[in-house]
Amino acid sequence: MNSAEYDDSDDDDELFPLPDIIPSSTTDTPSEYIKSGGWRSKAIWTIAGIGILIPHLLFVPSLPAVLLRKGAPYVRTKRQTMDLAFTMIKPHLGPFSHKTFVDLGSGDGRAVVEAARKGFGKCIGYEINPFLYLYSMIKSAFFLGPRRYREDISFHCGSFWNKPIQGDVVFVYGLEPIMKPLEEKLKKELKKGSLVVSNVFQFPTWNSFSSQNSIFVYR
Numbered sequence: 001m002n003s004a005e006y007d008d009s010d011d012d013d014e015l016f017p018l019p020d021i022i023p024s025s026t027t028d029t030p031s032e033y034i035k036s037g038g039w040r041s042k043a044i045w046t047i048a049g050i051g052i053l054i055p056h057l058l059f060v061p062s063l064p065a066v067l068l069r070k071g072a073p074y075v076r077t078k079r080q081t082m083d084l085a086f087t088m089i090k091p092h093l094g095p096f097s098h099k100t101f102v103d104l105g106s107g108d109g110r111a112v113v114e115a116a117r118k119g120f121g122k123c124i125g126y127e128i129n130p131f132l133y134l135y136s137m138i139k140s141a142f143f144l145g146p147r148r149y150r151e152d153i154s155f156h157c158g159s160f161w162n163k164p165i166q167g168d169v170v171f172v173y174g175l176e177p178i179m180k181p182l183e184e185k186l187k188k189e190l191k192k193g194s195l196v197v198s199n200v201f202q203f204p205t206w207n208s209f210s211s212q213n214s215i216f217v218y219r
Contacts, residue, residue: 071128071159072175074107077199082114085197085215089169092195092210092219096120102167104160104174104182109136111171113143116152123153124167126160133157165189173199180204195219 093099099122101115106125109132115123127133136155144153156163165186174182183203186196196218202208208216 071178072105072173074129074132075173076108077111077173081199081213081215082111084213085171085199085217086114086118088210088212088215088217089195089197092217093168099168100124100166102126102165102170104165104170104172106136106155107132107173109139109155112136112153112155113140115169116140116144120169121152125153125155126163127155127157128159130157161185166191168194170194170196171199172196174201176201193219 090096096115096119099120101112101120101123103111103115103123103125106112106127107129109125109127112123112125125136127136133155140153140155166189170186170190172182179198179201180203183206190196196203196206198208198216198218200214202216203218206218208218210217
């Protein structure tokens with residue numbers, strides 16, 4: 001390659017412009033640039049970009065399962081809903097310490113963490129979104145401590161449809177299209193006496209023995 005074919009000049013800056021974090025003008029020192037407020041617009045755009053990216057990371061990986069009627073988008077379960085659900089099932093279980101809690105579509109892991117806090121002996125979460133799965137593991141280790149996390153909690157990244165579901169309590173916050181096939185799956189796999197808690201959506205043929213504020217409990 002000769003010099004006519006390749007010119008190592010400043011033209012590259014036009015092809016691949018770099019952002020001016022600090023203006024190149026010799027009249028603008030870093031302190032003058034900060035005082036001028038130019039950094040504020042970059043900070044605002046950065047925050048806005050992160051704000052747009054995070055919802056996509058939470059929703060997009062779950063979209064194929066939603067379209068195939070095999071899952072639901074991420075919707076955070078409210079604290080009041082979780083507290084009410086645990087209050088409703090407690091009289092029908094006895095001590096939690098020897099019981100297993102399973103969350104189908106565990107999202108950010110809050111229901112699984114709460115189950116561990118309530119004293120369940122084993123807490124399992126299934127989540128198809130890898131970003132939520134990683135967040136759940138970090139959050140659980142942070143709130144419960146690494147040792148408690150290893151002993152009481154396990155998260156699985158992937159679909160629960162090809163896994164045998166076994167637990168004393170199964171929690172689900174799904175969508176109407178998945179409720180019928182999920183009912184059939186749980187009928188085959190759950191042991192007698194297990195409780196199924198559904199937030200908002202009901203199973204088509206099961207009759208809940210307890211319901212309150214859009215929480216339905218089945219046995």
